[in-house]
Amino acid sequence: MSAGHRYDAIVIGGGHNGLVNAAYLARAGKRVVVLEKRHVLGGAAVTEEIYPGFKYSVCSYVVSLLRPEIIRDLDLPRHGLEILPLESTLTPLPDGDHLVRWADHDQTRRELYRHSPRDAEAYDDFGKLMYQLAVAVKPILAMVPPDPTSLSPKDLLGFGRLARHFRGLGEEQFHALFKLMTMSAADYLDEWFETEPLKATMSASGIIGTFLGPRSPGTAYVLLHHYLGEIDGAMRAWGFPRGGTGGVSESIAGAARRFGADIRTEAGVAQVIVKNGKAVGVALENGDEIRAPVVVSALDPKRTFLEMVEPKDLPDDFVDAIRRFKIRGSSGKVNLSLSELPDFTCLPGMGPHLRGAISISPSVDYLERAYDDAKYGAFSRRPYMDIIIPSMIDPGMAPPGKHVMSIFVQYAPSDLDGGWDETKREAFGDAVIDTLAEYAPNLPGAILHRQVLTPWDIEREMGLTQGNIFHGELTLQQLFCMRPTVGWADFTTPVRNYYQCGSGTHPGGGITGASGRLAALKILGGRPR
Amino acid sequence: MLRTTPFHSRTAPLCEAQNWRRWAGYVTAGSYELTHDREYHAIRSSAALFDVSPLFKYEIRGRDAVRFLDRVVTRDVSKCVPGQVLYTPWCDEAGKVMDDGTLSRLEDDTFRLTAAEPNLRWLLDNAPGMDVEIADVSDSLAALSLQGPNARSILGSASDGAVDGLGFFRLTTARVKDVSVTVTRTGYTGDLGYEIWVDASDAPRLWDVLMDAGGPYGITPAGILALDVARIEAGLILIDVDYVPAHRAIIEDRKSSPFELGLGWTVKLDKGAFVGRSALVEEKRRGPEWELRGLEVSWESLEEVYTEVGLPPQLPSVAWRTSVPVYSQGKQVGYATSGCWSPILKKYIALAHLHASHSRPGTDVHMEVTVEHQRRRAKARVVETPFFNPERKRAAK
């Protein structure tokens, strides 16, 4: 990279991927600056104290697939990363019963047995198969996707490596993989289990962040993600980060700074400066210009290509492909400050179930109905919810004796009939609380403060187009060498020296840091391991 | 029959795992929950409460208390002011470690010594001609250890801030609600923490008061399994695991000097005569043959040996306590005696005895790992201990 500039590279966006990218570039000796629009770092991985004394993991709330190699390369523990166990999943049921999956295998099996002796056994077989598949699929997360339309040796080699990963699979595993790629989560789980809340709660992982229901084809594949996290289970790459998910971003920022990166907040970028088809710097919203021979966008593909650069600087078919890239928002978030713990009718009082996840997903029909509302432009009257009580895991999230609750909600369509406004947002918040009160009647009376985020808010505040939590749906046609579009899945763009590293690139959304890392390795010209 | 501690009426109903471990003739909880994970994380992120009553405790008082103790332990007791605590080993005549513990100066001529093994006879044997009384208070004195970043807030809220200004390795008397206790800012976790010494008859009440005050701060009763991981991270050695007490060693080779155990800093050769001094002077001159160091096992190397059998690395979430060979260029240069996966550092770590020739931090060695019944070797690097040493451990506030 050339001399004469203050920086070798500019990273637009201080979300966790932008920070990871900057940290790797700085670690390689590059002079890097990160430009973040908001007053805090982290993007969708952020902790904010909106109500005094109570800390919200505003958007994302658990880490699942944070890449262990990043934790090691950047020595994140040294910068404060600490991931606490989040071990159980409770599914309360409308009839007063419940289903819990605990950290202890025997305890879970016994609980499943109570619902279905067959399922209790199938659960182990299912777990083994998924684990084997996850081992086979995992290396994909660490590779730069090859270009399927290219005959270059590098791309062919990439596919060769991919083939090698799968050749090791037995027939049963291969068939299962094929089914996962093509079936709906509900159908796939029907082949294994009969317990409704089990199927519903498991299939929910397939619909998170998508505009699909549990019965939509293609949702089965995401079931694998859970088991991918399991491989790194001992490494504990998943759980609740101490201090909220902002703690993850802060630790990455700490590492980046230690390697010498400059990180600026309240430094929104208006435009990438392109000269002769080459990115040469950026213009800030305040009018300043910063020049550097490399510009990396950690924003979503719509912003990266339709806002940061002029369409004239991009090929038409590419612009079309990015316009077609599906980024509908479907999720909302409700954060609560509580004066006391929720008391669940199905498991009254304080107990270990309050230290794990709580899933409002009593049946597949329930989820599908929640989706039906959204399909026709409304938010779910009775939504799917994935809840945790961060203060039960990390007491520092709330004042002593008080609590915070994080409620991830689906569905809240970005293109709500008639559009979102403040009244509709609060109506959505009410639907969430009302639904939850059916299971924990004391909840409404315990609320000291409530923050409701719809896709509309997520877009306006966090800068995620249409509020899509993953910078674009994680459906098969938008993954791997097609993320964000064929031919440009290797973190380069049609504009020379302009790179992309947000969640809209391979391997996709979630707090993984993988995109940021792989893009940095690409920029540095190295080959990822 | 194994004995139960004065806290048993409180710990037993909480011990869901029924995982009890032997400790000096007592039973204490191995883990309360079915897995010890959360108990470990409480040490590092909120606060963990341990029953450490099985420690041996001796009260030593009298005009010659300082002179006597200076004769017995390796640290310089005359420099220990009332209200101060010393960590110290003690040795036999040959300068080999017999035991280690903490020594609290309660008053001008009153001390309390903790030990892992019974030491009364040995103490008495060293006392002739001195004006000291030595009392075994092991049974009458119960003890809890409260460890973790929230320990100060919890203890503070239950004692009107009596420990707020208490420095590292200092002690104070306090009233925790209505219970009279001695508090030392000590522990076996390498974290911010306190040990609370209480009359055995008040033990259940102390437990209740602390659990009550600690609720809002995430206090978590924790057992030996969690403690074992934390103490390895803190680089703290364990008797009978990382060393054999000299008087129990059947063969000479099993004995270790303080220098060989990384405790050279506790040996005050210029304080005058003490048991083992001449041998230690000699050893210091020669340089120790062995040194205790940390090992960090290379993840890449571990991944390699596991990938060969088609598995991701299998990590020891429960600390192991066996002897594991350490090699350099195919030759054995030492052995690790305890190791674990460190959840906070996200590293596989071990404590190892290494030949002085291979003990320099930064040296690359290999540690044996058993992968699918096969003995393999993974790369490891020699490092200084503690592995984990947060500022809050010593911080004033």
Ligand SMILES: Cc1cc2nc3c(=O)[nH]c(=O)nc-3n(C[C@H](O)[C@H](O)[C@H](O)COP(=O)(O)OP(=O)(O)OC[C@H]3O[C@@H](n4cnc5c(N)ncnc54)[C@H](O)[C@@H]3O)c2cc1C
């Ligand atoms: C409600 C919600 C819940 C979620 N839950 C989870 C979860 O529990 N677990 C999980 O793993 N994942 C979860 N996710 C997904 C995960 O948080 C995201 O995929 C991930 O954080 C995205 O990281 P990123 O760095 O790619 O992008 P972002 O975090 O979106 O970062 C982009 C950054 O760019 C900044 N920016 C935007 N425009 C400009 C500009 N013009 N100039 C400068 N800066 C700009 C933004 O402010 C932002 O900081 C959730 C997401 C949401 C929204």
